[in-house]
Amino acid sequence: MTIAVGCLVGFIAWFLVRYLAAGLYTVNQNERAVKTSFGRAQRVANLTTLDDPVSESLAEEEKSRYTFPQVRVIPPGGPYFKWPWERVYKVGIATETTNMALDPDKPSANQSGTLLEAVTKDQLNTGLTGQIRYRVSERNLYAYLFGVKTPFAHVMGYFVSVLRERIANFEVPKSAAAIAATGPDTGGISINDLRKNLRDLNEHMDQECRSSAARYGITLDASLITSIDPPPEVESALAAINTAHNQVSSDISLAQASADQKIVQSRRAVEIETLKAQAEVEPLERMAAQLTQLKKAGGAKALSAYTRNVRLSLFEQAQQVFLEVRK
Numbered sequence: 001m002t003i004a005v006g007c008l009v010g011f012i013a014w015f016l017v018r019y020l021a022a023g024l025y026t027v028n029q030n031e032r033a034v035k036t037s038f039g040r041a042q043r044v045a046n047l048t049t050l051d052d053p054v055s056e057s058l059a060e061e062e063k064s065r066y067t068f069p070q071v072r073v074i075p076p077g078g079p080y081f082k083w084p085w086e087r088v089y090k091v092g093i094a095t096e097t098t099n100m101a102l103d104p105d106k107p108s109a110n111q112s113g114t115l116l117e118a119v120t121k122d123q124l125n126t127g128l129t130g131q132i133r134y135r136v137s138e139r140n141l142y143a144y145l146f147g148v149k150t151p152f153a154h155v156m157g158y159f160v161s162v163l164r165e166r167i168a169n170f171e172v173p174k175s176a177a178a179i180a181a182t183g184p185d186t187g188g189i190s191i192n193d194l195r196k197n198l199r200d201l202n203e204h205m206d207q208e209c210r211s212s213a214a215r216y217g218i219t220l221d222a223s224l225i226t227s228i229d230p231p232p233e234v235e236s237a238l239a240a241i242n243t244a245h246n247q248v249s250s251d252i253s254l255a256q257a258s259a260d261q262k263i264v265q266s267r268r269a270v271e272i273e274t275l276k277a278q279a280e281v282e283p284l285e286r287m288a289a290q291l292t293q294l295k296k297a298g299g300a301k302a303l304s305a306y307t308r309n310v311r312l313s314l315f316e317q318a319q320q321v322f323l324e325v326r327k
Helices: 001-022 109-113 138-147 151-168 178-184 191-194 198-216 231-316
Strands: 025-027 031-038 043-048 070-071 075-082 084-092 096-099 118-119 123-138 218-229
Touching: 025 031, 031 138, 070 138, 084 138, 118 151, 123 138, 123 151, 138 151, 138 198, 151 198, 151 218, 191 198, 191 218, 198 218
Parallel strands: none
Antiparallel strands: 025 075, 031 084, 043 070, 096 123, 118 123, 123 218
């Protein structure tokens, strides 16, 4: 009897430790958790990701393929409790940074994850370096945990495919604003265009990769492409072309500056001559006004007297006077 009681007490103690005390768990501050019961994640009613803003970036034809149920997300804190038939999946949501050339399935690819190759529209094999920032999307944990087997590999493959497609079809808009910002055309060399428009390229990648959260449960915060290098066999030729282009651009700038200076000088000369003409005309206009008033006040005699006085003042200043005598 004593042995049976001891076995019962031991079983109860083992059960409490194995299934009750071990069922307590906590969630750290930079983590989120999802709990499953018999392999099924706890869901939020019948809602899917299509009912959440996370799917707004998906195209209409993609929404049917990337529809995942919304699951109940366990926030940081605790202790929480789970039954033996339940399992807890914890996910870190902190933002991480990685080289954009990293291949999770084959770390030795892309020169051990340091240089990503892409082909431009003029068939040049270029090397790209940079980083991407990413984090697990709290709004679509189902896709990250259960929808995709290796979500990070899918996201990296998606990012690389979008980037290579953009590199292969990149063209600078030939508007007046673009020409003023980037200068004249450099002979259709796409590497030069890509280097001048790195910021636009990064912004395009951020825009195109907004749907990664709805697709794979990972949000790409930013892409930071830092350099685009040409292949070694064309680097010297490209440098020579760039040097010639810079010289032409310098000559054009000097010619434009000289032309602008001459235009300014011409405008200033016209203004000076106009002011001189106005200065000469103004006394004559005042004199005409005075003569008109004299004529009105004294008649023709007053005007003749005024003319005689002017002639006398001129005679006083003259050294020689020639008079015409009629015979």
